[in-house]
Amino acid sequence: MSLVVQKFGGTSVGDVDKIKNVARRVVESKKRIDHVVVVVSALGDTTDNLVGLAAQISKTPPEREMDMLLSTGEQVSMALLAMALDELGQDAISMTGQQVEILTDTGHTKAKIRHIGADRVVQELRKGRVVIVAGFQGVTSEGEITTLGRGGSDTTAVALAAALHADCCEIYTDVDGVFTADPRVVPQARKLDEVSYMEMLEMAATGARVLQSRSVEYGRNYSVPLHVRSSFHEGEGTWVKSEDDIMEKAIISAVTHDFSESKVTVVGVPDRPGIAARLFGALAEANVNVDMIIQNVSERARTDISFTVATDDLEKVRKVAGDISEAVGAEGVNLDDDVAKISLIGAGMRSHPGIAAGMFQTLADKDINIEMISTSPIKISCVVRRSDGARAVQTLHDYFNLSE
Ligand code: ASP
Ligand code: MG
Numbered sequence: 001m002s003l004v005v006q007k008f009g010g011t012s013v014g015d016v017d018k019i020k021n022v023a024r025r026v027v028e029s030k031k032r033i034d035h036v037v038v039v040v041s042a043l044g045d046t047t048d049n050l051v052g053l054a055a056q057i058s059k060t061p062p063e064r065e066m067d068m069l070l071s072t073g074e075q076v077s078m079a080l081l082a083m084a085l086d087e088l089g090q091d092a093i094s095m096t097g098q099q100v101e102i103l104t105d106t107g108h109t110k111a112k113i114r115h116i117g118a119d120r121v122v123q124e125l126r127k128g129r130v131v132i133v134a135g136f137q138g139v140t141s142e143g144e145i146t147t148l149g150r151g152g153s154d155t156t157a158v159a160l161a162a163a164l165h166a167d168c169c170e171i172y173t174d175v176d177g178v179f180t181a182d183p184r185v186v187p188q189a190r191k192l193d194e195v196s197y198m199e200m201l202e203m204a205a206t207g208a209r210v211l212q213s214r215s216v217e218y219g220r221n222y223s224v225p226l227h228v229r230s231s232f233h234e235g236e237g238t239w240v241k242s243e244d245d246i247m248e249k250a251i252i253s254a255v256t257h258d259f260s261e262s263k264v265t266v267v268g269v270p271d272r273p274g275i276a277a278r279l280f281g282a283l284a285e286a287n288v289n290v291d292m293i294i295q296n297v298s299e300r301a302r303t304d305i306s307f308t309v310a311t312d313d314l315e316k317v318r319k320v321a322g323d324i325s326e327a328v329g330a331e332g333v334n335l336d337d338d339v340a341k342i343s344l345i346g347a348g349m350r351s352h353p354g355i356a357a358g359m360f361q362t363l364a365d366k367d368i369n370i371e372m373i374s375t376s377p378i379k380i381s382c383v384v385r386r387s388d389g390a391r392a393v394q395t396l397h398d399y400f401n402l403s404e
Contacts, residue, residue, distance in 0.1 A: 037130075037132075041135050050069050050070055118164060135152065162224050179192065194246050196347055207257050264333065265304055266305045289309065292383065338387075346378060
């Protein structure tokens with residue numbers, strides 16, 4: 001028996017005509033595949049609009065109520081898609097996260113899935129129905145509705161595919177797949193036929209927006225092959241799968257950029273044990289994710305500590321880092337949101353020396369100054385001036401011949 005989970009993102013169900021189009025595609029799939037489960041996002045900009053409404057009422061709306069609000073978006077699209085399938089003569093039923101038993105922790109607005117029951121999904125599939133599941137939402141063991149963080153429908157889909165032992169999870173979206181760079185920045189960017197979970201995780205973490213990171217982790221942990229493809233045509237997209245199953249092993253797979261981070265420097269920090277622990281402990285306490293960290297060499301027993309955070313968290317950081325800076329007798333805190341993070345990703349860099357040197361030289365040749373560097377075994381990231389960001393991506397894409 002074949003079973004596929006298909007996820008349609010917000011732009012794919014942006015209006016009634018697009019929903020009818022999705023219904024036609026699902027009917028076509030149902031001819032080939034025994035069991036089809038569909039996960040939908042909210043229509044178009046619905047979630048953004050709901051966030052906007054809440055913001056007009058409160059700067060800090062209760063997170064429980066945010067989830068009550070945001071979870072409505074997906075319920076609209078699931079019901080409309082069920083109606084569209086019914087209209088085409090395909091038996092279908094829509095279900096909320098609660099009905100499917102997508103159990104999460106209590107972390108409102110960014111809950112994590114703990115367990116998926118899915119018994120009812122299986123029963124409905126056995127009746128020959130297409131089951132449509134609201135993305136992005138779950139329920140706590142107390143019956144409270146939660147959401148899984150922005151872009152969370154991807155995670156609903158992949159987690160459901162894992163729970164149902166699906167053959168694969170198809171992520172239908174408004175782009176043709178995963179590219180070697182953002183095609184809006186690099187018009188010659190090439191669609192990748194396949195990419196490993198690890199590379200995709202690094203890409204998602206460094207600015208590629210096609211998949212929510214957590215969905216890729218699910219795919220990797222449960223070995224669910226993911227197929228990112230266009231909802232507007234039949235062409236093959238990009239397969240995300242385990243490195244062992246990748247046919248053509250490229251040294252470098254992609255260049256990504258992220259314009260949503262800022263650089264923070266705590267200046268003139270006394271160089272003695274415990275200060276970094278105190279600073280980053282306080283940031284963690286405030287729920288701020290820190291990305292790159294650099295500590296300079298110490299001069300006259302003082303040092304500078306720089307790090308990057310999401311620009312959305314900058315106000316929180318101003319307060320937290322400011323307090324610590326004062327408490328430990330540092331000279332002050334500089335906040336800089338005029339930066340870009342540019343990353344080179346490729347599993348092959350583990351076994352090919354000189355990739356980092358090539359990256360730095362390429363940027364130097366274009367007179368682009370590198371302000372911070374961080375690496376993982378399959379990634380090198382540099383922070384540069386925001387105004388140099390697009391040029392940095394283009395020149396690296398060129399240098400590493402990624403369009404071929
Ligand atoms: N509707 C939610 C959002 O916009 C979830 C999703 O689209 O994946 O973030
Ligand atoms: Mg999305």
